[in-house]
Amino acid sequence: MPAAPVTDTLLSLQNLHKSYGNLDIFKGLNLSMNRGDRLVIIGPSGGGKSTLLRIVMGLEEISGGAVYLDGSPYILSEAGKTKVERALQARVGMVFQHYTLFPHLNILSNLTLAPVKTRGLPKSDAEAKGMALLKRFGLEQKAKSYPSQLSGGQKQRVAIARALMLDPDLLLFDEVTSALDPELVAEVEQVMLELAEQGMPMMIVTHDMFFARNIASRVVFAAGGVVVEDGPPEQVLDNPQMPRTREFVERVFASKR
Numbered sequence: 001m002p003a004a005p006v007t008d009t010l011l012s013l014q015n016l017h018k019s020y021g022n023l024d025i026f027k028g029l030n031l032s033m034n035r036g037d038r039l040v041i042i043g044p045s046g047g048g049k050s051t052l053l054r055i056v057m058g059l060e061e062i063s064g065g066a067v068y069l070d071g072s073p074y075i076l077s078e079a080g081k082t083k084v085e086r087a088l089q090a091r092v093g094m095v096f097q098h099y100t101l102f103p104h105l106n107i108l109s110n111l112t113l114a115p116v117k118t119r120g121l122p123k124s125d126a127e128a129k130g131m132a133l134l135k136r137f138g139l140e141q142k143a144k145s146y147p148s149q150l151s152g153g154q155k156q157r158v159a160i161a162r163a164l165m166l167d168p169d170l171l172l173f174d175e176v177t178s179a180l181d182p183e184l185v186a187e188v189e190q191v192m193l194e195l196a197e198q199g200m201p202m203m204i205v206t207h208d209m210f211f212a213r214n215i216a217s218r219v220v221f222a223a224g225g226v227v228v229e230d231g232p233p234e235q236v237l238d239n240p241q242m243p244r245t246r247e248f249v250e251r252v253f254a255s256k257r
């Protein structure tokens with residue numbers, strides 16, 4: 001029997017279709033990501049970037065196509081129904097724009113809830129793991145605090161730690177700094193850069209082209225329901241090959257000057 005093909009592909013979106021009513025968001029989008037990739041998705045507002053991440057997290061119905069994780073069917077569209085393989089979904093983590101911590105639980109309990117309830121991790125192990133992550137992010141003093149007692153930047157760092165508690169193989173970041181006061185952005189970006197250095201595969205939606213250039217191994221410009229350009233940041237951000245990408249990137253960089 002021939003050996004299984006050796007592949008670096010972690011995630012593959014194939015001929016993805018998505019619509020909300022009459023509004024077609026994706027019209028046959030193809031995108032794949034390798035294990036070592038930190039993929040930043042850029043594109044016009046309303047173009048479907050957030051929807052794309054939510055699909056990969058298994059939170060959205062798709063109208064057609066398929067998503068594969070590690071070569072296995074993860075999300076399929078069959079006879080108009082979306083089927084999400086729950087065991088694979090558990091390997092993907094997501095951090096949202098608006099920190100979604102549970103307000104009535106302290107920080108450590110926010111971290112331990114899912115691993116204890118959904119993974120059956122013993123509470124003491126979950127707490128040790130949670131404390132180690134808080135320490136790594138400089139937040140161990142906050143373990144017994146409640147979310148309302150933390151700054152926005154601290155809350156977002158806790159949200160990242162919470163996603164890491166479940167040992168994801170892929171981490172999705174949806175505009176995680178755009179609701180923050182400007183002086184709090186750097187501390188969250190720093191945590192993401194550290195994760196990048198440690199090799200965590202990430203898919204990131206951001207409007208911050210400077211951060212995109214710092215963290216991306218690949219930049220994808222998506223518009224009109226398809227991938228327009230896909231390449232290293234030096235290409236897509238600094239020397240785009242497609243006129244549509246060039247127009248978008250020039251406009252975004254110009255607005256920051």
Ligand code: ADP
Pocket residue numbers: 020025043044045046047048049050051052
């Ligand atoms: P982006 O992240 O690129 O700004 P989104 O994925 O948020 O884009 O949205 C893509 C389009 O889909 C927008 O036109 C938005 O209004 C629409 N949309 C998003 N979510 C829904 C929904 N739940 N129902 C209907 N339309 C939606």
